[in-house]
Amino acid sequence: MTRLDRQSFLGADSNAILETATIGIVGLGGGGSHVAQQAAHMGIGGYVNADPDVIEETNTNRLIGGTLADVAVSMPKVSIAERLIRGLHSKARIISVQVDWRDAADDLKRCDVIIGAVDGFKEREQLERFARRHLIPYIDIGMDVHDLGKKGFLVSGQVILSMPGAPCMRCCGFITDERLEQEANRYGAAGSRPQVVWSNGVLASTAVGLLTQVLTPWYQNPPKFVFLDYDGNKGTMTRNARMELLRDHVCPHHPPDETGDPMFDIRKQSFRPRPAAAPEPARRWWQRIWNRLSGRGET
Amino acid sequence: MGAVLESRARLAAVDADAAGASEGRGMNIRFKIMSTLLAAIRADLRRPHAFAHERVGFIAAGLAAAHDELLILARDYRPVRDEDYLRDQSVGAMISAEAIRGARQWAMNERVAIFHVHMHGGRGVPGFSGVDNRENARFVPNFVSVAPHAVHGAIVLSDTAAFGQVWLDRKSPQPFITRFAEVGMPIRNWRAA
Ligand SMILES: [Zn+2]
Numbered sequence: 001m002t003r004l005d006r007q008s009f010l011g012a013d014s015n016a017i018l019e020t021a022t023i024g025i026v027g028l029g030g031g032g033s034h035v036a037q038q039a040a041h042m043g044i045g046g047y048v049n050a051d052p053d054v055i056e057e058t059n060t061n062r063l064i065g066g067t068l069a070d071v072a073v074s075m076p077k078v079s080i081a082e083r084l085i086r087g088l089h090s091k092a093r094i095i096s097v098q099v100d101w102r103d104a105a106d107d108l109k110r111c112d113v114i115i116g117a118v119d120g121f122k123e124r125e126q127l128e129r130f131a132r133r134h135l136i137p138y139i140d141i142g143m144d145v146h147d148l149g150k151k152g153f154l155v156s157g158q159v160i161l162s163m164p165g166a167p168c169m170r171c172c173g174f175i176t177d178e179r180l181e182q183e184a185n186r187y188g189a190a191g192s193r194p195q196v197v198w199s200n201g202v203l204a205s206t207a208v209g210l211l212t213q214v215l216t217p218w219y220q221n222p223p224k225f226v227f228l229d230y231d232g233n234k235g236t237m238t239r240n241a242r243m244e245l246l247r248d249h250v251c252p253h254h255p256p257d258e259t260g261d262p263m264f265d266i267r268k269q270s271f272r273p274r275p276a277a278a279p280e281p282a283r284r285w286w287q288r289i290w291n292r293l294s295g296r297g298e299t
Numbered sequence: 300m301g302a303v304l305e306s307r308a309r310l311a312a313v314d315a316d317a318a319g320a321s322e323g324r325g326m327n328i329r330f331k332i333m334s335t336l337l338a339a340i341r342a343d344l345r346r347p348h349a350f351a352h353e354r355v356g357f358i359a360a361g362l363a364a365a366h367d368e369l370l371i372l373a374r375d376y377r378p379v380r381d382e383d384y385l386r387d388q389s390v391g392a393m394i395s396a397e398a399i400r401g402a403r404q405w406a407m408n409e410r411v412a413i414f415h416v417h418m419h420g421g422r423g424v425p426g427f428s429g430v431d432n433r434e435n436a437r438f439v440p441n442f443v444s445v446a447p448h449a450v451h452g453a454i455v456l457s458d459t460a461a462f463g464q465v466w467l468d469r470k471s472p473q474p475f476i477t478r479f480a481e482v483g484m485p486i487r488n489w490r491a492a
Contacts, residue, residue, distance in 0.1 A: 020488070109365035112486055134363060135331040135372050135482050164482055165333050217485050224484055256336075257409065259372035260361020265448040266369075266467055271326040274366040 004043050010216040015043060021215050022046025022093065024111035024136075026101045026127060028077040029053070030062035030195045031117030031141045034204030035211075036081040037064050040088040042212070047085060047094045048108055050101040051077040062197040095274075101127065106274070108136075113214050115139045115207055119193065121179050128162050128169055132254040133261075137214050138162040140169065141203040143230070145194035155199050155232025158240070159206045161214070166225040167246040170253045174227070199232045206230075206237060223247075325367060327477045328465055330454070332358075332373035334483025340376050341456060344418040351384040353391040353418065357402045359411035362449060369450070371412060371465075371476070377405070390430055392417070399441060406446035413442045413449075414463065418456040424491050425457040427464070439466045439473075452476075462491045 004015050011017070021044055025032045028051040036049065054074040055066045063077065065084035078096035085092050097104035108114060114136050116127045124140055131138035143157035162168050169175040206228060213222045225247070227240040344354045356378040363370040379398045387393035406413045415438060419425045427435065435453040442451035443466050452473070454463035463476040475492035 017485075106365040109363060109370060110368060112480070112488070133361075133372075134370065135333065135480075137482065137486070163484070165335060213484060215485055222484050256374040258361070259374050260370070261363045262361075262410075264362040264364070266362070266450050267448065269364050269369075271364065271367045271369065273325075 007042065010212065010218045014216045014218075017216055018043045019045040021112045022048065022110060023211065024048040024050065024101075024108045024114040025081070025117070026050045026108075026114065027117035027119075028063075028081045029059060029117065030197065030200040031143070031204050031207075032115070033062075033064035033066070033077070033081060033084070034201050035115050035117065035141075035208060037084050037088075038205065038208040039211070040085040040092065042208070043089060045089070045092055046111075047081075047092060048097065048104065048111055049078045049081045049094065050097045050099070050104050050108065051081075052099055053077050055080060058192065062195055062200055064197075102130075105130070109134050111136055113137045113139065113211055115141070115211065117141050117204070121175050121183050124169060125175050125180070129254065131162070132164050132168070133259055135164045135259060137164065139207045139210050139214075141200075141207045143195065143199050143203055143232075145196075153194075155196065157199055157203045157230040157232070159203055159210065159226070159228045159230070159237075161210045161224070161226035163214075163224045164254075165256070166251065167242075167249050168251045168253050171246055171249060171251050172225075172227045172240065172242045199230065202232070202237065203230055225249075326474070327368045328371065328474060329368060329478045329480060330360075330371045330373070330461070330463060330476045331480045331482060334481045334487070336373055336376060337456075337461075337481055340416060341418065341458070343376070343378050344416070344456070348381065348384060348392075350386055351392040355379050355392050355394060355415060355417045357405065358414040358416050358454065359405055359409065360414060362412055369465075371414075371450070374411065376416075377402070390434070399438075403441060403445045406442050406449065406451070410446065411449060413446070413451050415439065415453040416456065421457045422459045423457060424460045424489065425455045425462050427453070427455055427462070431455060435464065440469060442466075443469055460489050460491070 023039060023044055025035050028036060028049055054076050055063060055070045057071050060066055060068060060071060065080045070080055076098045078098050082094050082096050085094060095107050097107060101108060114131045116124060118124060128138050140160045146154040148154050160169055160174060210226055212218060227243045228237050229240050230237050343356060346354060348354055356376055358373050359375045361372045361374055379394050383395045383398035385393040385395055402413055405411060439451050439453060450465050450467050452463055452465040454461055461479050464473050465476060466473050477492050479489050479491055481487040
């Protein structure tokens with residue numbers, strides 16, 4: 001028996017499909033770190049992991065793979081993800097981009113699927129638009145905690161599969177101008193949003209299930225548009241009513257004539273191979289302490 | 300690669316020296332199309348015509364670059380109208396100058412890449428026939444001259460896959476499309492050159 005034999009029901013070629021696939025994970029915090037871990041368990045071969053941040057102590061309640069020792073050396077979240085993936089798939093093709101995902105566009109353009117685990121509606125919408133332009137299926141996860149006053153708190157979230165051509169996050173009413181405006185007005189004032197490991201895990205697992213449906217012929221005709229609501233208090237994941245309502249809906253927000261780069265000119269384009277990512281040098285304990293003491297972080 | 304590992308046997312003679320990035324300007328070329336659009340194109344090309352032996356059409360695509368990769372991202376398809384086929388026994392289908400003018404106009408007005416498309420049937424990665432190669436070389440430069448900012452080319456479909464060639468300008472060698480991706484549930488990827 002090989003490592004992946006127990007998932008061979010995903011299809012005769014599923015191991016080869018998963019090995020050759022490249023996924024983009026944008027945001028390697030509470031949600032994205034779960035996705036990276038599960039994708040590595042499943043044998044997905046290629047990763048473009050984008051997150052500009054380093055781990056902080058307040059992340060350790062939920063960042064999968066992150067340790068207190070990583071906090072001590074301000075380890076980049078993408079480095080933690082890379083270590084997590086390599087522990088399960090030593091030959092994985094990993095591109096760690098410790099910058100804003102928009103600065104890693106060339107790497108993300110080549111992904112088969114992009115999974116977004118980011119905060120904020122504006123960033124989600126930009127990520128979805130980027131994915132649509134390049135005919136890349138996009139899976140979005142997000143969680144929230146609402147203060148219900150005397151009734152306590154509601155832990156909630158959603159998972160959305162946004163396939164090119166299918167309804168988008170605007171079609172399903174998840175992203176609206178009002179929400180974008182509210183978010184813009186609150187910008188800078190927002191405190192740290194509550195996050196917990198278990199609900200992130202439910203949402204990320206659901207996203208990995210959808211990722212598997214996009215990549216492998218596991219069952220016939222799965223829905224192309226998925227909008228699932230998570231209620232962490234009831235412990236349920238339910239289909240949002242709009243999933244049925246929008247089944248044959250044609251998205252007006254991302255028309256087909258928006259694919260590609262609008263300014264593209266082959267005569268001005270130089271095609272150069274991606275510079276080989278330098279192997280992460282093993283940092284010695286004294287280097288890490290030196291970096292820490294000198295306030296350099298670990299970039 | 301991907302869902303279907305297609306046989307390359309039929310292409311051995313064609314792509315022997317195409318070897319991916321070594322051709323053209325050192326680029327890999329990936330053609331992506333939504334499975335619904337591809338299915339609609341196949342259905343259209345299968346319709347019998349009053350006298351032409353096969354049908355042809357045009358795919359418009361957007362373009363993007365990613366490192367050494369050229370991405371051709373299909374947008375839309377237009378069939379050649381029934382009345383634009385000419386009677387000519389020497390080839391499967393001969394289309395009028397008017398049909399070509401229409402496609403050239405499309406390339407210019409919407410700044411799109413235009414790919415001539417027809418179908419051979421069968422399973423696995425198809426290849427161009429001798430006539431296809433000759434016609435493509437005559438035909439595709441029409442688009443290069445009116446829309447030089449884009450690339451243009453030709454694609455042949457089988458029942459399960461596709462194969463294609465790209466004109467980058469009027470002079471450079473014409474590389475083959477390295478990889479195809481059919482974006483649906485599930486995604487299907489195959490290597491064609
Ligand atoms: Zn929409």
